[in-house]
Amino acid sequence: MIEHPRIPLAGVIGSPIAHSRSPRLHMHWLRRYGIPGHYVPMDVAQNHLREVLSALPKAGFVGVNVTIPHKETVLSLADVVTDRAALIGAANTLIFRKDGRIHADNTDGYGFIASLRQNAADWNPTRGPAAVIGAGGAARAVIASLIEVGTPEIRLVNRTRARAEALRQEFGAKVIVHDWVQAGNMLEGATTVVNASSLGMEGKPEFRIPLDALSKTAVVTDLVYTPLRTRLLEEASEIGCMTVDGLGMLIHQAAPAFERWFGSRPEVDQATRDVVMGP
CATH class of the missing domain: 3.40.50.720 (NAD(P)-binding Rossmann-like Domain)
Structure with a gap:
């Protein structure tokens, strides 16, 4: 039997989540770099968060973004928390490691500084x-x-x-x-x-x-x-x-997560901005 490699999956968890522009952003980068992956929005209630996070790696997820109202809660559910996530008191990025552990990070501050340095x-x-x-x-x-x-x-x-x-x-x-x-x-x-x-x-x-x-x-x-x-x-x-x-921070905070999940560092350029803000 021929074994096929699993398609890497990522997404964003929050509630509500339909307004999120993150799927548009990450799918743009996946197509740009020819990566066979998907990024999906998931509306998850607080009382289902632990159960969902434990199930996602089994379905092929390599990580997720986390937004309101879960950014503080996930710190207690992660196995490894970076110093900056601990200092900020919240995580916006989870990496599902091959050893089964959940790694929590916060890239919001990085995105904020990177946006200012690029645009000012x-x-x-x-x-x-x-x-x-x-x-x-x-x-x-x-x-x-x-x-x-x-x-x-x-x-x-x-x-x-x-x-x-x-x-x-x-x-x-x-x-x-x-x-x-x-x-x-x-x-x-x-x-x-x-x-x-x-x-x-x-x-x-x-x-x-x-x-x-x-x-x-x-x-x-x-x-x-x-x-x-x-x-x-x-x-x-x-x-x-x-x-x-504020768009620059949104895009820049996503770049290190994309790299950790899919192995390519995406470029933040005008075409990316246009895709995220497009109709």
């Missing part, structure tokens, strides 16, 4: 303070990565101050928490500004933080990519700032 050529994280809006999972990844690349001070604001204070306790003295009503003031002198909240996203409240104190030499990025050009980015552009949209 002169960006220097050590040049001055960063201002971060939001204190959820995305903000955790942003703060961890900014500290890693040498940002001297991270000014943090969140509508619920207690959540921001909790991050200061975890990440240390470089993080300085500001009151929500003073959010506009913390932009003064900031060389990097990051919206890591859902403000400005389609279906969410508008981004209304005043940008009067924003310097035109700042690099401004919004992790929101629906819409691609948010109100924050439009207003920052009018001031003269270099701006970076």
Whole structure:
């Protein structure tokens, strides 16, 4: 009997998941590099997560991405957790190893930094303070990565101050928490500004933080990519700032996972962006 090699499978687990652009992205790369694999979206309830993760490797899965609401839960289900996933307190990438163990990693911070370096050529994280809006999972990844690349001070604001204070306790003295009503003031002198909240996203409240104190030499990025050009980015552009949209982070965070699963490091280029944002 002729033995046929198994087709490698990967996917994304979350709930809901139908909106995810990850299948479009990974299938584009699979076709580009001629790899006989598939990437599928899976809507998995919290109470089924353990059972599903244990079954997937038996069906030929080499790994999965993990999104809301499972990014924290999977840390307790993994056999190996990278230092950066442990520091951030969440995983977005799982690798199913041949020895049967589940390896959990977080590539969000890597994707954030890689996107800035690709799309804001002169960006220097050590040049001055960063201002971060939001204190959820995305903000955790942003703060961890900014500290890693040498940002001297991270000014943090969140509508619920207690959540921001909790991050200061975890990440240390470089993080300085500001009151929500003073959010506009913390932009003064900031060389990097990051919206890591859902403000400005389609279906969410508008981004209304005043940008009067924003310097035109700042690099401004919004992790929101629906819409691609948010109100924050439009207003920052009018001031003269270099701006970076959220699509780059989405694509860059996927690249190391694709390489681990399928063995090829994919290129992040305009054609990839067009595919992900296409109809």
